[in-house]
Amino acid sequence: MWQSLVGRRSRPVVNWVERGAVRRFAEAIGDPNPLYLDEEAAKKSRYGRLIAPPTFPQTFDYGTIEGLCLPDSGLIHGEQRYDYVRPLFVGEEITCYRVFQDMYEKRGRRGRLTFLVFSRVGEDSGGKTLFTTRDVIIVTETVMKEWKG
Amino acid sequence: MTTKAPISWNAGEELPSITLPPVTRLDLIKYAGASGDYNPIHTIDEEAARAGLPGVIAHGMLTMAVMGRLFSPYLEHGFIKGFQTRFTGMVFVGDVLTVGGKVLGAESTDQGDLYSFDVFARNQKGETVASGQVEFLVFRD
Numbered sequence: 001m002w003q004s005l006v007g008r009r010s011r012p013v014v015n016w017v018e019r020g021a022v023r024r025f026a027e028a029i030g031d032p033n034p035l036y037l038d039e040e041a042a043k044k045s046r047y048g049r050l051i052a053p054p055t056f057p058q059t060f061d062y063g064t065i066e067g068l069c070l071p072d073s074g075l076i077h078g079e080q081r082y083d084y085v086r087p088l089f090v091g092e093e094i095t096c097y098r099v100f101q102d103m104y105e106k107r108g109r110r111g112r113l114t115f116l117v118f119s120r121v122g123e124d125s126g127g128k129t130l131f132t133t134r135d136v137i138i139v140t141e142t143v144m145k146e147w148k149g
Numbered sequence: 150m151t152t153k154a155p156i157s158w159n160a161g162e163e164l165p166s167i168t169l170p171p172v173t174r175l176d177l178i179k180y181a182g183a184s185g186d187y188n189p190i191h192t193i194d195e196e197a198a199r200a201g202l203p204g205v206i207a208h209g210m211l212t213m214a215v216m217g218r219l220f221s222p223y224l225e226h227g228f229i230k231g232f233q234t235r236f237t238g239m240v241f242v243g244d245v246l247t248v249g250g251k252v253l254g255a256e257s258t259d260q261g262d263l264y265s266f267d268v269f270a271r272n273q274k275g276e277t278v279a280s281g282q283v284e285f286l287v288f289r290d
Binding site for chain 1: 200230234236
């Protein structure tokens with residue numbers, strides 16, 4: 001059902017690294033680093049401006065892949081990878097999209113597991129890649145049966 | 150001219166670990182709001198129960214973010230270039246997480262010294278709930 005959609009990508013969406021969003025995110029993860037929050041400290045740093053925490057790209061909109069429907073609950077986040085070219089700067093514009101990279105099945109102790117692999121990409125306004133991700137989502141046989149119902 | 154790296158680590162060296170206060174429901178509500186991940190199994194008991202869970206569970210990405218905090222003291226001198234995590238266990242309200250990391254090795258690159266680390270998050274029972282690797286690049290000043 002999903003196999004034929006492998007390779008598809010979402011239409012890119014423009015996101016901004018907003019100062020207030022970075023502050024709320026830093027607070028939520030318990031990391032009040034001055035480089036995320038304090039304009040003066042950030043100005044004196046090598047970046048000369050505020051940066052965002054490493055997992056902040058979780059907050060961006062990556063668009064939806066046309067035709068791809070997933071169960072709305074019970075999905076397991078198995079694995080996550082981020083690769084960065086540099087930290088993200090507060091105030092910058094980042095164009096984001098996602099790609100459905102792969103799908104495979106494995107037999108586990110509690111039945112068949114379906115693995116869905118996505119990558120997400122963030123580019124600067126010049127189209128240069130700033131970060132990429134690899135996201136592995138697991139759908140259990142129980143969830144699959146209930147969903148197809 | 151040779152330049153000196155502002156920080157350096159040796160293979161086998163451990164980063165200072167961080168033990169967090171017990172996870173609260175409010176922590177999960179705050180992370181849901183800050184991240185935009187409103188999957189109700191993280192915040193609403195009935196939804197967690199419907200998914201067969203004994204209670205709400207923390208967002209895996211919150212645990213990953215907390216592991217990232219290990220590198221926060223060094224951001225003046227470098228940044229996380231690669232960050233991979235496998236989620237191996239669930240985190241419940243009341244759990245006490247400890248995150249830590251250990252240097253695997255280093256290589257010299259054009260941009261600076263690239264260190265690799267094993268990182269983990271464990272609960273109060275000593276069970277690993279997440280583990281992975283970080284590549285941290287230290288700039289040459």
